[in-house]
Amino acid sequence: MQYDVLCPLLCNKHPDIFQPDLYTWDRFLWACELWYSNSMKVVFPDEKLKTCLVPVAGLLNHSLCPHIIRYGRVDSASKALKFSLSRPCREGEQCYLSYGNFSSSHLITFYGFMPKGENLYDVIPLDIDAPQSDDFGNSRESEWTAHMVRGTWFSSNHELFNYGLPPPLLNYLRATLNGSKLPMETFVDTENEMAVLETLCSIFDPMLEGLGVLENDQRANLGWDVKLALDFKDLQRRIISSVLASCSAGLETLQRLGLKESMNAAATTEDS
Known part of the structure; x- marks a missing residue:
């Protein structure tokens, strides 16, 4: 046509x-x-890395759960580029390979699609200005200014001090807010922990509001590229919502802990 x-x-x-x-x-x-076709970086027998267009293989699509994981080196014996399956591929089934450990934003920008499923490499970067102080916390993590968050559903630890959020980011904020030592299992600075989570809420609440919401019936007549952009916004909204939900759950836990500490302190005073 x-x-x-x-x-x-x-x-x-x-x-x-x-x-x-x-x-x-x-x-x-x-x-x-x-x-x-997608170009591939191939290592030749002389150990030189070259960018090539590989017939047929260049047309294979990317998947988060690909059939082909390891490829890209010419076999010195057969002088062929072999694509070995890491899991079975049934007859008539589309065979997938991995383009690399890329985020959805990278795949949209350079390949024009967003993969289906949970992508561990989908993150929201955060650049935070470091305070002008020589005495800043007690961890190297407190010196980092480039941070990120991913969907908290990837984390298996949503307990106190963790909340399903990246420890480097939490430790950075702890040190930024009052230079406190990192929390121990036997002690927690309730006020500082709450300030950390409230700070995160103040960062991500405006982000969520800025994304807005488009009703499904408004998407019907949109072009594929606009729909792709909206799908990416939905992903960003989902990540941010998970961060805010984890912060909210953490604040509730800390509020209960603070109330318990207050009650214990009051009981101790009465006993005295």
């Missing part, structure tokens, strides 16, 4: 530029395969 609409018309109107013997159907197919 693309060839019929484009090439004959150009060849008829501008034969001096678009020569009919060059713009044939076979050449058009060859050009399309090159255009739609």
